[in-house]
Amino acid sequence: MTFSSGIFLVYFLPLILLIYFCSPTILRNGLLLAGSIFLYWWGAPDFIWILLLVSGINFYVVHRIHNSERPKFYLVLYVTINLALLCYYKYFNFFIDNFNLLLEQTGLQQIQWAAIALPIGISFHTFHSITYGVDVYRKEAKPQKSMFNYWLFILFFPQLVAGPIVKYKKIAPQLSHRKDRLENVINGFYRFSIGLAKKVLIANVLSEYGDLLHNWDTTVLQTSSTSIAWMTALCYTFEIYFDFSGYSDMAVGLGTMFGFRLPENFNRPYLSKSITEFWRRWHISLGDFMRNYLYIPLGGNRVGTNRMYLNLFIVFTLSGLWHGASWNFILWGVFHGCWLIIERLFRLQKSTSFLRMLITFIIVLHGWVLFDADSFSEAWNHLTAMYRFESVEFMDSADLFYFNSHVFIATMIVLLGMTKLSRLYYLKLTQIRNIKTSLIYLFIAGILFFISLSHVVTGSFNPFIYFKF
Amino acid sequence: MKTRSSTYRYIALTLMGLLFLPLLVNHLPGIPKAHVFGVEEQQDSVSGSWLDGSAQHQFEKKLMDHSVSRTYLLRFRNQYQYTLFGKINANNIYKFGDYYFRFYIPSFNDASNFIGKDSIEHTLDEIVQLQHYLGDSIPVITIIPPSKHHYYQQFLPERNRTRSKETNYHYVLAGLKQKQLHHIDFNHYFLNNRSEIPAIFAKGGIHWTSYASTVAADSLMKYISSVKQEHYDSFSYDTVYHNGFNVDDLDLELLRNILVKPKDTRLRDVIITPKKGKKRLKAVIIGDSFFLTIQNSGARKAMFTDDSFYHYYFSRTYNSDLELIPFDIHKIKDAMKEADCILLVNDITNLQVFGFGFPRRINYLFR
Structure with a gap:
């Protein structure tokens, strides 16, 4: 359940x-x-x-x-x-x-x-x-x-x-x-509904497109256009974020309803300017656990430089292995560990903010290709398709067929959600100050809940990606 | 401050009450259960084990599948997705102009149904032979109803389109013309007039609409009148526009499972008025289910005498009230000798069983 x-x-x-x-x-x-x-x-x-x-x-x-x-x-x-x-x-x-x-x-x-x-x-x-x-x-x-x-x-x-x-x-x-107050139900319900909508209305829609590569045989994968390879990678990148952060919102919201304060797990990770920052913003509670219960006991930053790099490598390799018993997860962990070491070795923090953000995002996106693949060969085929550049059209007719209006709207929401404005609005919404605004938020939450419920009760079993970990 | 706090409590209590709404809808008496078209309401039993989780899974499925709130929520979802995105959550639905239809055989293609020239030629020869036995006064008329596949072909996926002329329809039609057999090709007629007449296919179902079958019945009367040099006009009809659906004109509203009935003035209903004192035809009717629409619209009783039996696929016999009576091939042969005409209604998809074995088996008795 x-x-x-x-x-x-x-x-x-x-x-x-x-x-x-x-x-x-x-x-x-x-x-x-x-x-x-x-x-x-x-x-x-x-x-x-x-x-x-x-x-x-x-x-x-x-x-x-x-x-x-x-x-x-x-x-x-x-x-x-x-x-x-x-x-x-x-x-x-x-x-x-x-x-x-x-x-x-x-x-x-x-x-x-x-x-x-x-x-x-x-x-x-x-x-x-x-x-x-x-x-x-x-x-x-x-x-x-x-x-x-x-x-x-x-x-x-x-x-x-x-x-x-x-x-x-x-x-x-x-x-x-703890203070059990009925008012907590309002705040918790609001957060829960946001999370439910993230999962059902955005992540699930993006998965229609992002999962395409899994449904194709190797021949199609090897000949798929560059645009489709990038689009599926992008869709999965946002799908996993909205899926997992949606789940976390629901968990925090449920906790709030019963008077508990559960820790936050995400803080707009795709706006990070480095991989180090990304890991402070993505799955925060895991990063916190790894730092406090593994990295620091291993010596953390208090050891020599080479040992510190080794510690980082160990932590991220184990983090990859924790995500799943599969080589592609280990490779994903190693990939992130290596980037972290490279960042520290070459001090890649002097370029402009936007460029750093873009570079970080692209690195993370490539990591998700490794993470999402069922095998090394699938990951390799996907990555090579991204750089084949044989199909010069941005989107051919097949792409447009798959990229239906739902995915388009979900993508627009994703892009809007990445702006600073949305964060401010979100914070404003989550801090109820008076009855009038709380009624407005409740109304918004109610609509989101109702629309999401209409999808949930009519759909098939649809677990969160992180359930398998 | 105290007032504010109590107001929050009231809001929270209202919210909790609203959360119960989908659950209460399932169990409160007096709330109509909106059935979802195409979903069989089965009373599944929970037969699995509670220890391995299978019973939980079955119970959950049963609880949700039979919930009233689910049907309303499903229609709500379908409605908003249709209204905002034009998305239809149903299989095999295609768009024709400004409205939608369902193609009922997703894999159908005329070319793959082809039974071969020889087989068609053989059946046509049997009809020629039968016409010879019966004589010119009792015409054997082959009626080809319109085909949904042909009517909508350009709007269907590539797999359903047929460009080859190696089809049953092509060879049957060519053979009927060449052997100068009586026939009416309604497929050709309706296809050529597609832009001028209302939609002739039930949007969800297989068969032609009441309107289309009545137009065809009227044309058939005129055709028989010309063949037999005798005036048969035993009924008249009027058409009325309607937005809804009747049994034969199953509207896509049902298929889409949406909340608000869509406006569609392209469907027409018919009102048939029998003419008093006019001579009705005595016919032997062999046909597939396309004839049922002529029956249901009321045209059959106006056109044919009460002893004009309908032999469904030449294997079951129905009287004018559509009651099943024993199938007796000898009685059919005798009735044929006294009939005004013999009608063979064979839609295009069914041309793979062209004639339903009827001419061959009757000719055997005549021999």
Whole structure:
């Protein structure tokens, strides 16, 4: 049951809001936990027991970290348990596949095994668990006394499946003391509707075009025009942004409705003037996690220059691998890591702002081609098609056929959304100051919600891109 | 300050109430359920397991597929996409001038339906033979209704267009002319007059409209009158413009599943008035479903006597009230000898079964 599914919007959301605000305060965390477990069970009943069990074990191990005289030992044990779980479910198939490939090359018999299904949200579950253990180890937060509150932190439905990655020390106070106000529903609903519209009305429309290359066979791909190769790359670039930032808006909006402040994940990343800046604006909570829980423990900037470059390389390679057990994700991580190193090596920050923004955008776009491809050969064919320049027309008739009015309008919205004006307007909208404006925002949100709902209930299953990570 | 806070609370409560609206629409009594055309309302049962997630999936599908709000939301989506972007969320819909139609056989192409010259020649020879047995006083008339495929060909995708002359239609028509058999080619007539007469095809369905079939029936009466040198004008008709649809003129409004009925004055309805005291034809009718529109418009009862039976695909027999009666080939043969005329209604798509085996089987009895 995703946020953008009919059953969530028509049944789950109104019912849980009603029951939540009708319940006494003492029962509200329990209700949210029950709702979160129900939601996860609905989509993945096989795995809810694993998450509950592992979380239960984590709860006791973290208490040992806090109370024991050997906290480091328990921290290593704790991180190992969580990473082992992640490795088993997420990377085992990948490792065996590649090992079998190696065995095949050497003429040895391959290992027979049944592929392991990936539990939804396992990556985010692991990251949340790690922030909890490390924050307690660093004495930045006290361990949670209540097992139910701990489960709520781990399983809270707005952030369980695809983030944002919430640091335990930030959310801990909200678990026990937060202000539940009906007014939060207005702000949260507004944010949620914006996110829903981003996903349904923009990302899904762009995907009609962006997914074209996946539907074509290699022959068509090898002969596709330069314009179509660029257009599909552009569409995917914006699709993944609107898909993921739409999801994040919905998660933040849902959190707001229930009195939680979840961290922001995006800040107009395509206006970044460097790859370093891009990673401060794109998937902010992941960047924050990687910096605090991986880059800094590796030494961060406090080490020699070569070691710092190596650290950057490791962090981005692992970041790529985290996105998916596939070589193209690793390559994507390496691609970004290399650009970051190049930026620091050559100090590429002296050209004009617009040029830097354009260059950064083009680099990021090429990265998305690697990210989106199902294989190396597909990525290569796409990249070569972008630079073939055989078709001099900007758009031939086939391009125009695919580039229908929907995609055109979605693109216009995307371009408008990139301007500074839209950001100011957006900020103004999200800060309700008086009743008149709040009614206007509510009206806008209502329209967006209604139009999006009309798409959701009539469409097929349409998960967010980041659900598979 | 307190007033402001309470106002926010009222707004929030109203919002939560509105969020319940799609859910309540599903369950409140008295709200008409708007059916979605083309979607079968099946009562799916939940047979999967709640442990592996299959039951959840089935339950979710059942809940959403049968929800009333879904049908209204679907129509809302279709309406705004159609109004703003001209997009139609239905398969096989094409544009003809300022209105839309559905082509019902997406892969159809006349050329790929060709059954061969010899086969057509053989059936035509059987009709010649049958005409010989019956004599000139009982004309065997082949009626070719217009084809949606030909009528809209230039607006269809390339795969549906036929440039080859190696088609059943071409050879049947040439053979009928060459062997001087009685026939009326309504396809040619309507195609040539496409710009001057109202749309003759139900926009969603397969068959010609009530209007087109009545024009054809009227022409058929005149044709038989000229062949038999006797005056048959047993009905008259008037046309009225209408924006809606009737059973035979299924409007695209249904196919599009939109909220507001589109205005379209190109469809016409017919009002048939039988003429008292005029002689009706006694006919043996063999045909495909195109004849059903003549039946439904009321023209059949005005044109033909009550014992003029309709033999659908020469395998089922219907009386003038469209009730099924036993199919008896010997009775058909006897009726033919007493008939004023024999009508073979064979639309272009069905020319691959030209004659439905009727001339060959009847000739066998005559021999």
